[in-house]
Amino acid sequence: MCPSARLPLVRARSHHHTRGRSSARCCSTPRLMERAVGLSGGVQSCCSHTRGWSAAVTPALYAGRWLRSRPRVHSRGKPVLRLLSLTLRLNTEGSSCAAAQTRRFRLGVCAGIDPLAASTRRYCTRMARTGGGPLFRQLFESESSTYTYLLADAETKEAVVIDPVLETIDRDLKLIRELGLDLKVAVNTHCHADHITSTGLMKKRLVGLRSAISKFSGATADIQLSEGDTIPFGKHHLTVRETPGHTDGCMTLVLEDQSMAFTGDTLLIRGCGRTDFQQGRPERLYESVHQKIFTLPDQCLVYPAHDYLGQTVSTVGEERKFNPRLTKNLEEFVNIMNNLNLRHPAKIDIAVPANLLLLRSTLLTGDRIHSPKVKSRPLSFLLFLLSVCHEAEESQLLEPLRLEHVSQPLEMPQHNMESPRRQWPQGPQPPWVARVAGCQSPVSSGAESDTESSSTESEKSCVKRLELGSPRLLPSASKLQQRMAEIDQQKEELKIELQLEIALLQGELQTERKQLHRHTQKLQALQQQAGHSETHRHTNRQKEQERLEAEGLRVQELRRSCEEKEKLIPSQPESQREQLTLQLQQEKEAMEAATRAFEDWEFRFLEQESSIDMEDESTEEKETEEKTEGQVEKEVAGQQHAVSTAQERVQQLERQLKEMEREKERELTALRREKRELVHTNQTVHKEKKPLADCPLRNRTKNPPVCPEDAVHIANNRINDRPLSVQGLPRTLPDTQSPGALASPLSPHRLSNGHSRPGTSNGVSLLTPCNSAASSRAASPSLLDLAEIEKKLREAKVERERLLREREERRRGLLEERRGRELNSPLTEPPEPESPQRPEPEPKEQVMASSPLNSPEPRSLPLFLSANFDLRAHVESLGHGVSGCGDLRLTSRRCAGFLTKRGGRVKTWKKRWFSFDTDHRRLAYYTDCDERKLKGVIYFQAIEEVYYDHLRTATSSPRAPLTFCVKTYDRLFFLVASNAVSMRIWMDVIVTATDEHSRY
């Protein structure tokens, strides 16, 4: 396909019209045509200013230049000919009312009538009425007081954003989304020093978006702008006016109808950009404003990049009249500017390199930077990253990429050495070379294909000719040198990007560390909170305990009084006895009721106590309290989880670092290999060019002898081109380690055409001293890099270990603290069962025996309340061999022994000493057989069922066949006996306490 056929039918516009100056600016020279780089139309040109619109510029005229100036070097060194979406754009001006309006306006300008003599407002209103004006939004970022502007064509929705700020990227993108805009270009009026642009990140988020900045900014972007360039969006466009002075790359962007000017930092409202850093020069700024901005119509609205006083807009006329600096003469102006004594912008040290960096299309948007986190990295992290990169990389970043190796027709005349592509011998090429292979037309030279192209036949013949020594196609030494310089540059690029990636990873590490710190703080806060609630709970519990004890005393008092009255009755006159007995009966019932209430209360209390050990459930009141505790514990667990997640992330980062290191090694190896090959080719060229009397060409190509000169070179090569690995980093260059590799840096398949390398006896490439010096120069930074990477890796490892240690210490601290709380808290100390206030009752056998109530037994009373109930006898009567069961202490009123109990919440199995006490009517359990530390109680009235577990807990129980269950009204206890006999005894013992049992 003809290259020109791919180009759009371009439209040409009046380039630049400023009241009466239009003819000076408006031109139709090819140079200016080439400068007019459009977005979608691609090209606009100047033309007859009397017509406003011209016929299309011949596409072919532009095509070559376009393609030559547009190849881009991808971060991996691949050329990406970014052919813009050169859509066919027909000149449709005049087809709509709005366009007609615009046209009339233009014609007015061209005819020397100043249509803006009327107020801008009126003009804008007219434009709005006709729907001709662009959609416009002024957005503000408060930290740096930056204005971002959004302009869009209301019909096509194509949009341009000016000076977007990183901090407000989400807001801006949201608005763009909401308005349904198709953001085509993000342009920066200059390389800002006070904030980081969001351009790079926007490109990452919006497919097809391209960055633009002045070519004098020092930053690279997809589009590098200069005077007269236009940025179209729909039927509108902005024109670039270079306005240096604040920085070299400052531009003012003027809307097509000159109704708006985006002046960046050049002209501020009643002020102007400072000139004390970033190539600032007051004289230049003065000239820029006066020549490029003050020449705009008075009504032209001035939209600056900043305002620190809340002003939003001004006009050219106003500024020309009232600007306190720019109304002065040059000398005064310079004086003012040199004495502003402003503080440097807070972020200058990071913003400048960041902006130089983030505008680059390869960074943060290319496939080298893989990290999925890029999008979500916080600003602080980016700042960190940039500060890391700043010092080391600034110089390289300032250097825009310039590789112009676009394919040229193969059969070009010999004198045309513009394309070094043809001279590369066949073999492993760096990817970018492969991407532009072949005799394709410039347009189809591989830019649209992602596949690596193979050598074409003509390439092969070219190589063959080269190898046969054809002087026609030998590359010039300077071209080779140039290519080597480019490889060095690529190396530098690679270095920068890898360092960036490392910095990214380090940044992530730092973010994780900060997160860890936050989690730790939260954990501490939670612990404090837990401590407070613990104290509160403690106080409450103490009070409750006191009340409980008082109630216990009262119940005892009631009991004593009943007993005394009971003793007195027999000594009373016969006539009163019945009455007294009745009274006594009532008092006893009251006493029983009080006792039951007390016991319930005590039960709840003890249950709550034991819940501290997380083994028991609680009553409703306790549940409320525990809920808070549970939440705290849950949060603590959450924090611990977060800590371990952070730790995993650190490990992951470490892995990524290693991978980066490996990738770097691979890339460096490939680059070194290519360089060696080039060195070799260079050497060949030298040899081909000079008459080699002592080493005839034919001989050299067929069966080359080692001539003395070569021998020297070989020796040199062995010293100078010595693999770096030999010099200290053996693993970095595995392919050059072996003596064979030393002797033959050319890969074997490069010799597969059957020809030995000219100038080598065994494939050794030759180095001139100059080349070898270049080689070592190029190699040294790589060594440093590797050492640096390794150092960082070590640091990361140390950091990781530190984090791990910290985590472990925290965990231990937590555990200890918790243990300490358990030990110190009186709440966790079980109440003494044999407390002085509540002495263990006397053996009830005697008491009950002497009681007049012991018989007749009311049928409704549970079995164990029967006065003559003998537990041991009962168990024996059931056929159990009690005497043979040594691990049980069974008396007439008590049964005690070890059982293993499953925890209520934390399902751990713990051995406890259980005591079934018919007098206290409770089954209590203690930590040990001395019965000093009560862990919990099950009151008889709570027991509902006792049954064998039937191996339900088989997977967890220490002895599933010996596991049985005690069901209370609100909980299920799993207990394990030490043997089958004791299990059966225990079950029969406990079942006596059930109401169910009392019915039989």
Ligand SMILES: N[C@@H](CCC(=O)N[C@@H](CSS)C(=O)NCC(=O)O)C(=O)O
């Ligand atoms: N206080 C601000 C810095 C303000 C500042 O220096 N603004 C620049 C434009 S951004 S580089 C400027 O040119 N100002 C001119 C003026 O007269 O204010 C900060 O700390 O960031």
